[in-house]
Each structure stands twice: as structure tokens, then as C-alpha cells.
Amino acid sequence: MDDVFRPGKIIWARFFITLLFILTVQTIQQYLSNVYYDRVCNCWSKPLDNIFVRFAIREACVYFNILCAFSQLKKMRKGEFISNIFLYISIGFDLLFILIAGIRYFNPTDYRLGQKYLEVFSYLNSGSLFVFCFALYFLTNKIQKNN
Amino acid sequence: MPSFKDATLNKDQQRFLILAFIWFLAWQIIDFIAPIDQWLTDSIVALSRAGIVLLFNKSTICYRIQDPFQGYMITDSVASFKIAHSCNGKAILFLFTAFLWAIPNKQLSKKIMYTLSGFTLIFFANIIRIITLFQVLRNTPDWFEFLHHSLFQWLMYVIILFLWMMFLDQVKLFGRGSS
Numbered sequence: 368m369d370d371v372f373r374p375g376k377i378i379w380a381r382f383f384i385t386l387l388f389i390l391t392v393q394t395i396q397q398y399l400s401n402v403y404y405d406r407v408c409n410c411w412s413k414p415l416d417n418i419f420v421r422f423a424i425r426e427a428c429v430y431f432n433i434l435c436a437f438s439q440l441k442k443m444r445k446g447e448f449i450s451n452i453f454l455y456i457s458i459g460f461d462l463l464f465i466l467i468a469g470i471r472y473f474n475p476t477d478y479r480l481g482q483k484y485l486e487v488f489s490y491l492n493s494g495s496l497f498v499f500c501f502a503l504y505f506l507t508n509k510i511q512k513n514n
Numbered sequence: 515m516p517s518f519k520d521a522t523l524n525k526d527q528q529r530f531l532i533l534a535f536i537w538f539l540a541w542q543i544i545d546f547i548a549p550i551d552q553w554l555t556d557s558i559v560a561l562s563r564a565g566i567v568l569l570f571n572k573s574t575i576c577y578r579i580q581d582p583f584q585g586y587m588i589t590d591s592v593a594s595f596k597i598a599h600s601c602n603g604k605a606i607l608f609l610f611t612a613f614l615w616a617i618p619n620k621q622l623s624k625k626i627m628y629t630l631s632g633f634t635l636i637f638f639a640n641i642i643r644i645i646t647l648f649q650v651l652r653n654t655p656d657w658f659e660f661l662h663h664s665l666f667q668w669l670m671y672v673i674i675l676f677l678w679m680m681f682l683d684q685v686k687l688f689g690r691g692s693s
Contacts, residue, residue, distance in 0.1 A: 383668070386668055386671060387664065387668055390663060390664040390665075390667050390668055391664055393663050393664070393667075394659055394660060394662075394663040394664050397659065397662075397663050398659055401659070448527075452531065478583060482551065482599055482600070485600045486600070486604070486605050489600065489605050490605060490609070493605075493667060494667070494671065495605065495606065495609055495671065498671045498674060498675055499609055499613060501675070502613060502675055502678045502679070505678070505679055505682050506530065506617060506682060507527065
């Protein structure tokens with residue numbers, strides 16, 4: 368695979384393709400939810416009727432996306448710094464996600480908890496952290512120029 | 515686990531990460547105290563419906579899905595479309611401002627200007643996204659999922675990245691530096 372960055376030149380295609388790839392995984396996960404969720408009876412059908420199966424699918428999507436973004440960020444110049452940052456932020460968010468999921472398991476009717484659960488999941492699953500860390504590259508450049 | 519051994523953080527970088535985390539936490543606290551979700555979703559639903567009338571001359575009916583609140587259902591004779599709090603773009607706005615305000619050595623006035631213009635741009639881009647998605651659902655529903663979860667999200671990130679880069683003077687608009 369090519370580097371995300373060539374010396375002095377940014378390969379934007381790599382960034383956009385990675386982002387599109389992450390978002391495609393998200394679309395597939397959402398598609399599964401739509402197919403197996405019965406909006407008439409407001410219930411899940413098999414095999415997604417089990418809460419742990421749904422959680423496992425979400426976690427699988429999250430880590431698939433993290434690995435994909437991490438490997439691409441690592442190829443950047445200063446990639447070691449940025450990819451590490453990305454990995455630590457992602458793992459931090461995932462721990463928060465697991466914590467909220469755990470609380471939500473015992474209190475499933477709390478609407479605000481449900482919203483936070485979705486919000487944290489969207490940070491992990493939607494590629495927004497990847498974009499955030501990608502932008503760090505420019506910031507790092509800026510800081511080094513200023514120094 | 516990776517280590518920071520080969521990639522040490524200088525003071526500015528450390529400061530940036532700590533500040534970004536503090537801003538993000540502050541947003542979460544504000545979100546907990548103030549009804550940001552409700553305000554954002556209500557405004558987006560109202561403006562999207564107005565946009566649908568204005569652009570496509572289609573009137574819609576709006577239902578509030580209650581007990582527990584799950585969002586709004588916008589419907590006409592052809593399609594039904596649910597707008598929940600998760601569609602209001604709050605998460606992106608949080609991330610956008612956290613990055614902006616954590617950047618060191620930037621003027622306060624510039625940060626305020628970019629925050630306000632970024633908020634406005636993201637807010638209206640989201641409304642355009644919702645209006646377009648409604649029209650897609652009416653005409654070509656097979657494309658809805660791809661556009662909803664891939665293409666439009668991708669475009670939103672491009673907008674944010676562009677704003678961040680403008681803020682960092684990495685891109686020039688109208689032949690001028692953004693500083």
C-alpha cells in the first residue's frame with residue numbers, strides 16, 4: 368500500500384477512500400439493524416433478538432474501523448504520534464461505550480442513557496475520530512513551524 | 515499496545531490534547547444541563563419541513579413520537595421519514611468546536627468567528643442533507659441507506675476538515691490566507 372502522505376504531498380484519495388470504507392461498514396451495520404428490526408412490534412427478530420449479539424456486532428464494526436483507520440494513519444509522516452493518539456482516544460471511547468452499555472443493560476428505559484450510547488457509538492463508528500486525527504497532522508505541522 | 519517512545523509529544527501537542535478533552539467534557543456537561551438536543555432537533559425539523567415546501571412544493575405532516583421520545587416522523591403521501599436526536603449533528607458540532615478551541619496560539623476573535631460560521635455551515639448543511647434524503651426516499655428509496663450513512667456523512671466530514679484547515683491557514687479561500 369502507498370503511504371497516505373508522500374514527502375511534501377498529501378494523497379487525499381487515500382484519506383477519502385479510507386473514510387468511505389469506514390462509512391460503508393457503518394452502512395452495512397445499519398442495514399442489518401433495519402432488516403432485523405420489526406418497526407410494527409418494536410422488537411428484534413432472530414438472530415439479532417439477543418442483546419449480546421447486537422453488542423458484539425457493534426464492537427466488531429468499531430474495531431474493524433479502528434484497525435482500518437489506525438493502519439492508514441500509521442503510514443503518515445509523524446504517523447506514529449497520530450496513530451497512537453487515535454488508538455488511545457478510540458479505546459477510551461470504547462471503554463465509555465462498554466460502560467454505558469453496561470448501565471443501560473440494567474436500566475433500558477432511560478432515554479438520555481440511550482442517546483449517549485448512540486452518541487458514543489457514532490464517534491467510534493462514523494469515522495469522525497479518524498477525521499479528527501487526520502486534521503492533527505496539519506496542526507502538528509503548524510506547531511512545528513511556529514516553534 | 516503501541517508506545518509513545520518514538521513519538522514524543524511536545525508541550526503544545528500535550529496542551530492541545532488536554533484542552534480538546536476539557537472542551538469535549540465541557541460540552542458533555544452543557545449537554546446534560548441544557549436541552550441542546552431538543553433545541554437542535556426542533557429547529558432542524560422545522561427548517562427542513564419549510565425547505566421541502568420551498569424547494570419541492572410538498573407539504574408534510576409531522577408527528578412527535580412519544581413515550582419515550584424517539585424523534586419526529588415527517589410524512590407525506592409517499593414517504594415517511596424519522597428524525598431523531600442522533601440526526602441533529604450535535605456530535606459533529608461537539609468535535610468541531612473541541613478541536614477549534616484546543617488549538618494553541620490563535621486569536622480569540624478568530625476562534626469565535628470560526629465557531630459561529632462553522633456552527634451555521636454545519637447546521638444548514640445538515641438541513642440540506644435531510645431535505646435531500648427526504649426527496650431520495652420519495653423517488654429512489656434504494657439509494658437511501660448509502661446516501662444517509664455514507665455519502666452525506668462523508669461530505670459533512672469534508673466540510674469540517676475544510677473549516678479546520680482554513681483555521682490553520684492550510685487552505686486559502688478567494689486567493690487570500692484565512693488569518
